[in-house]
Structures are given as C-alpha cells and as structure tokens.
Amino acid sequence: MTGTTVPTIVIVPGMREHVEDHWQTILAERLGDAGRTVRTVPPLVRNRLSRDAHVANLVEVMVQITGPVIIVAHSAGVMTTVQWARWHDADVRGALLAAPPDFGTPLPDGYPTPDELAVQGWTPVPRKPLPFPSIVAASSDDPLGSLGRVAELAREWGSRLVELGPVGHLNPASGHGPWPQAEVLVEALEDGRFHGARRPAS
Numbered sequence: 001m002t003g004t005t006v007p008t009i010v011i012v013p014g015m016r017e018h019v020e021d022h023w024q025t026i027l028a029e030r031l032g033d034a035g036r037t038v039r040t041v042p043p044l045v046r047n048r049l050s051r052d053a054h055v056a057n058l059v060e061v062m063v064q065i066t067g068p069v070i071i072v073a074h075s076a077g078v079m080t081t082v083q084w085a086r087w088h089d090a091d092v093r094g095a096l097l098a099a100p101p102d103f104g105t106p107l108p109d110g111y112p113t114p115d116e117l118a119v120q121g122w123t124p125v126p127r128k129p130l131p132f133p134s135i136v137a138a139s140s141d142d143p144l145g146s147l148g149r150v151a152e153l154a155r156e157w158g159s160r161l162v163e164l165g166p167v168g169h170l171n172p173a174s175g176h177g178p179w180p181q182a183e184v185l186v187e188a189l190e191d192g193r194f195h196g197a198r199r200p201a202s
Contacts, residue, residue, distance in 0.1 A: 009031055062090050070095070130158055135161075
C-alpha cells in the first residue's frame with residue numbers, strides 16, 4: 001500500500017435500512033475486528049429518495065475523517081458516491097462500486113420510477129471520469145442494471161470493471177450475505193493495483 005497512513009474505510013449503503021446479513025455490514029465488522037477504522041454512512045430517516053439528502057449524509061461522514069479513505073459503495077450508494085464526487089473533494093485512494101443500478105432505464109416494479117428519480121435529482125447520472133481510482137463490480141443478472149449498461153458506466157467513470165457472474169443484485173435477497181471478494185478488491189485498491197486501470201478485467 002502506498003503512503004504511510006492507513007485509509008479509513010467508508011461504507012456507503014444504498015437506500016435500505018440497516019441489514020445485519022448484508023455483505024457491507026459483515027465487511028465492516030470483519031475490518032473493524034482486524035483493527036481497521038471503518039465508518040458507515042447511516043440510513044436516512046427522512047427524505048429517503050432525495051439525492052441531496054443522501055449526498056449530505058455522506059458529506060457528514062467524510063468531514064469527520066482526517067486522512068485518506070477507501071469508499072465501499074453498493075447499489076444506490078454507488079450513485080450517491082458519484083454524485084458526491086461532482087461537488088466535493090477528499091483524499092480518496094479508491095472506491096469499490098458494487099452493483100450500481102441503471103437509473104437510465106426503468107427499474108423493476110416496487111422501485112422508484114424514472115420520473116421520481118429525475119424529480120429527486122438522481123438523473124441524469126454523472127458520466128465524467130471519477131477523480132479517484134475505482135472498481136465497478138458488476139453482476140451478469142442484476143435486475144437493477146444489465147451488464148452492458150453497467151459496463152458502459154464503468155468505462156465512462158474510468159473504472160476497472162470486474163465481472164462477478166450471476167449474483168443478482170449482490171444482496172441477501174439474491175442469496176448473498178458474506179462477499180469475501182470485497183476484501184480482496186479493497187486490498188487491491190489500497191495497493192494501487194487498479195490505479196488508472198480503464199479496461200475490463202479478463
């Protein structure tokens with residue numbers, strides 16, 4: 001790992017409530033038990049569909065951290081992260097962006113409609129390269145975003161694409177609690193092995 005300060009891990013969940021068996025919760029506990037400093041962005045109790053509220057929630061966590069960070073975001077937390085990166089700055093050594101939803105096409109029933117996402121500020125989705133190294137971890141059968149569309153976002157963000165295979169939305173509802181590969185990818189970001197990478201993983 002480059003640098004002398006160990007980065008703080010910032011966990012950015014989606015719009016869900018706290019879920020004990022979600023891989024982000026498990027990852028935070030494992031890293032904390034290993035002596036790492038981990039901060040998790042708490043769930044919103046109001047304005048849960050508001051982009052500005054989610055970004056402000058992330059800002060509140062970030063401003064309390066001194067030193068570098070590694071971001072670990074999932075689902076709508078990925079969109080919160082890329083929206084945050086448009087206006088805010090921090091010493092981000094890397095970001096793991098797992099299972100980003102495709103807000104550019106209609107989501108399944110039960111999720112916000114395109115009009116709701118637009119009114120709440122989520123669209124258009126930022127398309128410029130992110131100002132820090134990043135990995136987009138994509139599922140081949142994610143109901144919230146096709147692999148092709150997610151790969152397109154990864155290219156536009158300047159992210160390394162890691163294809164995970166058929167893992168659904170990478171959440172307990174799709175049969176996934178622990179996700180050990182997350183630790184491997186976080187370590188790769190810390191070591192700089194994905195720095196500047198802009199092509200899909202083989």
